[in-house]
Amino acid sequence: MRAFLLLFLLFPVLELYVFFKVSTAIGFFPALLLIIAGSMLGVLVVRVAGLATALSARESLNRGELPAEQMLHGLMMALGGGLLVLPGFISDVAGLLLLLPPVRSLLVNRLRKRAQEQAIRQRAFADEFDVPTRPGSHTPLGREPNVIEGEFEHRDK
Template sequence: MRAFLLLFLLFPVLELYVFFKVSTAIGFFPALLLIIAGSLFGVLVVRVAGLATALSARESLNRGELPAQQMLQGLMVALGGGLLVLPGFISDIAGLLLLLPPVRHFLVNRLRKRAEEQAMRQRAFAEEFETAHRPGTHQPVGREPNVIEGEFEHRDK
């Protein structure tokens, strides 16, 4: 959480630094025009990506398939377009990377694998919970009975 907060505070400073460096290299107004052009391109990408994702999802549903892959692809394109809308060169580069199909496929596959692993862990936990706490047994959740089997002998002095 602290890393996210640090990134959230550091990101605008990095964007300003990069803008300053680019504007000293090519001039202030060309750098400003690049940022405005990037934002306009991002708005266009978000509008087109939303429509394309909706149409692709509808096609998948008509075929009787779940449109998970298309939805994740559309989400990546929309995120890329959103990053392009943000003013700054770092966010524009990240947005352009998300628009490249190989980068999107890599990220979508990684997200899908992570979601599958999470689902497997939750499924394993649910099965373990069901076998430990069958209906009819009155045990508190998360506690196992303290039963020690053995033999004993009572000795008096």
């Protein structure tokens, strides 16, 4: 959490530093035009990625498959477009990397492996808490339900 906060605070400073270095190398207005062009490209990518993801998900559903991988690829493309929309060269480079299919595939595979490991871990813990039940009953073996038998008499006043 602390590292995330530190990154959150340092990221704008790094973006300004890189913008200053690029603007001294190529000039202020060309650097500003690059930032604006990157943002416009990001908006276009977000729109196209959303539509493409929706169409491929619908196609997968029509085939009777779950569109999990297409959704993850679409999410990565949308994240890349969002990073392109942010002003700055560092976020633009990260966004462009997410738009490359090999990088997206690598990240999707890592996310899938991590999700599978998490599911296996959760299943392992869930099995420890399963208690065998009596056949035809929801009462666990070795336990009787908390029922107190008795009689009552209704008295009117």
